[in-house]
Amino acid sequence: xxxxxxxxxxxxxxxxxxxxxxxxxxxxxxxxxxxxxxxxxxxxxxxxxxxxxxxxxxxxxxxxxxxxxxxxxxxxxxxxxxxxxxxxxxxxxxxxxxxxxxxxxxxxxxxxxxxxxxxxxxxxxxxxxxxxxxxxxxxxxxxxxxxxxxxxxxxxxxxxxxxxxxxxxxxxxxxxxxxxxxxxxxxxxxxxxxxxxxxxxxxxxxxxxxxxxxxxxxxxxxxxxxxxx
Amino acid sequence: xxxxxxxxxxxxxxxxxxxxxxxxxxxxxxxxxxxxxxxxxxxxxxxxxxxxxxxxxxxxxxxxxxxxxxxxxxxxxxxxxxxxxxxxxxxxxxxxxxxxxxxxxxxxxxxxxxxxxxxxxxxxxxxxxxxxxxxxxxxxxxxxxxxxxxxxxxxxxxxxxxxxxxxxxxxxxxxxxxxxxxxxxxxxxxxxxxxxxxxxxxxxxxxxxxxxxxxxxxxx
Numbered sequence: 175x176x177x178x179x180x181x182x183x184x185x186x187x188x189x190x191x192x193x194x195x196x197x198x199x200x201x202x203x204x205x206x207x208x209x210x211x212x213x214x215x216x217x218x219x220x221x222x223x224x225x226x227x228x229x230x231x232x233x234x235x236x237x238x239x240x241x242x243x244x245x246x247x248x249x250x251x252x253x254x255x256x257x258x259x260x261x262x263x264x265x266x267x268x269x270x271x272x273x274x275x276x277x278x279x280x281x282x283x284x285x286x287x288x289x290x291x292x293x294x295x296x297x298x299x300x301x302x303x304x305x306x307x308x309x310x311x312x313x314x315x316x317x318x319x320x321x322x323x324x325x326x327x328x329x330x331x332x333x334x335x336x337x338x339x340x341x342x343x344x345x346x347x348x349x350x351x352x353x354x355x356x357x358x359x360x361x362x363x364x365x366x367x368x369x370x371x372x373x374x375x376x377x378x379x380x381x382x383x384x385x386x387x388x389x390x391x392x393x394x395x396x397x398x399x400x401x402x403x
Numbered sequence: 404x405x406x407x408x409x410x411x412x413x414x415x416x417x418x419x420x421x422x423x424x425x426x427x428x429x430x431x432x433x434x435x436x437x438x439x440x441x442x443x444x445x446x447x448x449x450x451x452x453x454x455x456x457x458x459x460x461x462x463x464x465x466x467x468x469x470x471x472x473x474x475x476x477x478x479x480x481x482x483x484x485x486x487x488x489x490x491x492x493x494x495x496x497x498x499x500x501x502x503x504x505x506x507x508x509x510x511x512x513x514x515x516x517x518x519x520x521x522x523x524x525x526x527x528x529x530x531x532x533x534x535x536x537x538x539x540x541x542x543x544x545x546x547x548x549x550x551x552x553x554x555x556x557x558x559x560x561x562x563x564x565x566x567x568x569x570x571x572x573x574x575x576x577x578x579x580x581x582x583x584x585x586x587x588x589x590x591x592x593x594x595x596x597x598x599x600x601x602x603x604x605x606x607x608x609x610x611x612x613x614x615x616x617x618x619x620x621x622x623x
Contacts, residue, residue, distance in 0.1 A: 266441035
């Protein structure tokens with residue numbers, strides 16, 4: 175089973191310390207494409223949470239059966255099969271939700287964060303811990319993508335919650351800036367996403383540095399980033 | 404995880420390959436199982452999706468046949484802007500022709516192609532038009548979509564309902580700016596012009612082909 179301490183570490187890692195988007199900097203390809211508004215970011219993250227929890231628990235349960243030498247092909251096989259099965263099941267049984275989340279599920283295939291967590295965590299830990307790791311990595315992604323999407327949308331269009339009508343048909347986006355706001359196209363284009371993500375990473379590093387100073391600890395070790403974006 | 408002792412190099416290779424093979428079999432099985440199990444439900448919802456579109460251009464009360472199976476395959480039809488084969492749905496009531504439901508593409512939208520679904524009644528009237536796909540400027544040209552149109556009571560695209568070649572001449576079948584009778588919103592003329600033209604072309608096409616299409620293929 176899982177201890178309180180373990181749970182707290184896993185949650186802390188996922189939400190802040192090893193946040194997929196602003197610490198590990200993984201899975202940028204879907205992130206940049208999708209976060210033109212907060213709703214899209216949240217929807218992609220929800221789909222990712224489901225996929226990560228399931229692929230982590232599957233790999234963690236099978237981890238003792240998988241020879242070390244061929245673990246990567248087997249992981250890819252498991253993740254790809256699971257994403258496809260989830261896609262099919264959503265389409266068949268939760269069609270309304272599929273119409274909203276559906277376009278994001280295939281995007282997750284291009285998200286290496288799923289494979290990264292399987293390799294880095296689920297291959298070495300029991301199923302329960304691995305499930306929580308998948309969920310909290312997804313939660314970390316959720317708030318980052320929601321924030322990034324909200325900022326891009328506000329700068330680009332002057333609205334918040336654009337696209338909410340896709341999820342709740344009777345809700346409308348809220349115009350926060352005056353109607354005369356000319357819009358700032360750069361924020362909605364991929365370079366804007368890079369620039370804002372850079373600002374968020376800087377902000378996280380600044381927060382970490384401040385916390386480290388306060389605790390009179392050594393500055394945090396730089397996080398290694400994998401060669402996949 | 405650990406390599407079992409006592410295996411030779413080739414033995415190890417065979418063992419590893421066998422394990423990988425077993426995983427492939429299991430997960431391929433899982434995939435095919437999921438595919439076969441979900442197939443009927445997915446097909447049903449795809450048909451339901453299609454019917455939803457059809458419902459927008461032609462109310463269900465107006466016909467009594469199973470329109471999704473009463474179809475004619477159409478070769479590439481330049482008159483409808485279709486470069487690929489498509490399907491025409493035939494609506495009938497008590498065996499009598501009611502309307503043809505066709506896809507159409509307006510090739511000259513402001514940002515590329517605009518895909519439409521059009522119901523063309525047997526009496527020559529346009530039953531309804533809906534945009535299924537477009538890339539027109541959000542907030543400017545996208546009012547051709549009912550959902551994006553600010554005029555909820557009478558969305559732009561509903562103007563075509565009831566128009567027919569008998570009542571509206573080709574000269575009038577244009578946006579107001581070009582001397583016709585179709586209203587449009589200031590700021591985007593190219594978009595409504597493209598849609599208007601596509602609907603007119605579809606009406607002409609239906610006029611010429613209606614009888615042949617309703618007679619074709621023995622379905623019903």
